[in-house]
Amino acid sequence: MSSPSTRHGTVPAGPADPVDVPGTGTAVLEIRDLAVHYGGVKAVDGITMTLAEGGISGIIGPNGSGKSTLVAALTRLTRLTRGELTVGGTRYERVRPGRVPGLGIARTFQTVRLLGDLSVAANVQLGYDARSRAERRAPLRGLPGPVAEALERTGLTDVARARPSELSYGTQRRVEIARAIVMDPRLLLLDEPTAGMNAAERVEISALMRQLRSEGLSQLLIEHDVQMMLDTCDHLFAMAQGRLLTEGRPADVVADPRVQEAYLGKGWKADAADQ
Numbered sequence: 332m333s334s335p336s337t338r339h340g341t342v343p344a345g346p347a348d349p350v351d352v353p354g355t356g357t358a359v360l361e362i363r364d365l366a367v368h369y370g371g372v373k374a375v376d377g378i379t380m381t382l383a384e385g386g387i388s389g390i391i392g393p394n395g396s397g398k399s400t401l402v403a404a405l406t407r408l409t410r411l412t413r414g415e416l417t418v419g420g421t422r423y424e425r426v427r428p429g430r431v432p433g434l435g436i437a438r439t440f441q442t443v444r445l446l447g448d449l450s451v452a453a454n455v456q457l458g459y460d461a462r463s464r465a466e467r468r469a470p471l472r473g474l475p476g477p478v479a480e481a482l483e484r485t486g487l488t489d490v491a492r493a494r495p496s497e498l499s500y501g502t503q504r505r506v507e508i509a510r511a512i513v514m515d516p517r518l519l520l521l522d523e524p525t526a527g528m529n530a531a532e533r534v535e536i537s538a539l540m541r542q543l544r545s546e547g548l549s550q551l552l553i554e555h556d557v558q559m560m561l562d563t564c565d566h567l568f569a570m571a572q573g574r575l576l577t578e579g580r581p582a583d584v585v586a587d588p589r590v591q592e593a594y595l596g597k598g599w600k601a602d603a604a605d606q
C-alpha cells in the first residue's frame with residue numbers, strides 16, 4: 332500500500348509487527364499530571380502518559396480504575412482538576428469539546444451510535460461533514476472522495492448503501508470507525524470497540540486497527556479483553572485506582588504482578604501473557 336497523505340502530513344507505511352513498531356518516536360499526545368476528582372473521588376489522579384505517533388497504545392485496568400474518565404478528559408468532556416494535554420504539539424486542556432475534532436482527535440464510543448435511517452455511506456459522511464463548516468456546504472451528490480476512501484479502508488464499500496440494521500454488530504462497529512477516520516484524525520480513540528462482540532468479530536477489529544496503523548494512524552485503545560490488547564497494541568498502560576501502575580511492552584505489562592494483583596481474576600492474565 333502506498334503512503335497515504337493526510338492533512339497532518341505524509342506518513343510512512345509501517346510494517347505490521349505490533350511489537351517491533353512502537354511508533355515513530357514522536358509523541359502524538361502527551362498527558363502530564365492529569366487529575367479528575369469528583370468531590371472526594373479521585374477518578375484520575377496524576378496520570379502522565381506519552382502516546383507514540385504511528386503506534387497503537389492501549390489502556391487496561393479493572394472496573395472503576397479511571398479509564399472512561401481519562402477518555403472523557405482527553406476529549407474535553409469532563410473538567411480537569413489539574414494537568415496538561417498536548418496533541419500534535421498544541422496544548423489543549425482548556426479548549427471546548429467542540430474544538431477537539433479540529434485538533435485531530437476522533438473517537439468511537441462504547442455503544443454503537445449510528446443513525447438507523449441513513450445508509451452506511453451517509454453515516455460516514457456525517458463525520459466528513461463535521462470536518463469544517465466550509466466542507467459541510469460541499470455538494471453531497473455522489474460520495475466525496477474522503478468518504479469513499481474511508482469506506483474502502485474499512486472494507487465497507489460493498490455495503491455502502493445498506494442500513495446499519497442490515498449489518499452485523501461487528502460491521503456496524505466498522506462503520507463507526509469509518510466515520511471517525513473520515514475526519515482524517517492524527518489520533519483515533521477507541522473506547523471498548525469490541526464490547527459485545529464474538530471472537531471472530533474481535534479478530535476482525537484487531538486486524539482493522541493494525542491495518543490502519545500500517546497506514547500511519549495513531550490509535551489509543553481502551554479495552555477489557557487482554558488477549559485483544561496483546562494482539563493489537565504496541566505499548567500498554569495499566570491503570571488502577573486512578574493512577575498509572577506500569578507501562579511497556581504488552582506482554583511485560585500483562586505479566587507484571589502488580590497488574591495481575593489489580594484484577595480479581597488473575598489466572599487468565601497469566602495464560603494470556605504466556606501466549
Ligand SMILES: Nc1ncnc2c1ncn2[C@@H]1O[C@H](COP(=O)(O)OP(=O)(O)OP(=O)(O)O)[C@@H](O)[C@H]1O
Nearest residue numbers: 369372373374392393394395396397398399400401
Ligand atoms: N461523574 C462522576 N461522579 C462521581 N464519580 C464518578 C463519576 N464518573 C466516574 N466516577 C468514579 O470514578 C471512578 C473511575 O470511574 P471510570 O468510569 O472512569 O472507571 P473505568 O476504568 O472506566 O471503569 P469501567 O471499566 O467499569 O468502565 C469510579 O470510582 C467511578 O465511580
